[in-house]
Ligand SMILES: Nc1ccn([C@@H]2O[C@H](COP(=O)(O)O)[C@@H](O)[C@H]2O)c(=O)n1
């Protein structure tokens with residue numbers, strides 16, 4: 001059994017939605033990013049890569065590579081899932097926390113769990129999505145950006 005953790009932040013910018021856990025969430029702003037800027041999936045990928053000491057998301061999908069411009073971050077999750085499987089590992093469980101004042105994550109948490117479970121090929125009860133504000137403190141509190149934390153356990157399959 002191995003453990004991994006991931007963290008990602010994107011600044012809010014122009015737009016009318018954010019992608020969170022592969023789900024399009026209506027919001028008065030978008031995020032600035034090379035890909036679709038899905039902090040949930042980026043933190044998850046980093047946690048999975050970290051669990052197997054495979055580097056980080058930027059090593060595998062460099063922001064300097066035009067191939068990933070506007071990319072659907074679900075493609076990163078599926079690619080990372082493949083790396084795990086190749087090495088004989090499968091997800092034990094993932095626990096993810098989204099940090100922002102808005103949008104509200106709770107109403108979308110179940111849909112995010114379904115997307116992530118499907119992309120990792122695991123039962124939904126292995127995927128947890130939580131959210132918190134920072135009580136108006138810091139960059140998330142000022143609504144300048146959105147952050148996510150992910151912790152995973154991976155097990156020999
Ligand atoms: N973006 C968010 C933030 C919070 N929630 C839900 O609200 C609860 C209370 O948040 P506090 O930061 O005031 O503790 C939190 O436990 C979440 O259930 C949310 O859905 N989306």
Ligand SMILES: C[C@@]1(CO)OP(=O)(O)OP(=O)(O)OC[C@H]1O
Pocket residue numbers: 008009032033034035036037038042057058059061062063064068
């Ligand atoms: C996802 C990648 C893809 O180029 O770019 P961004 O969408 O900017 O996201 P970030 O988490 O800042 O960096 C990781 C990159 O791999």
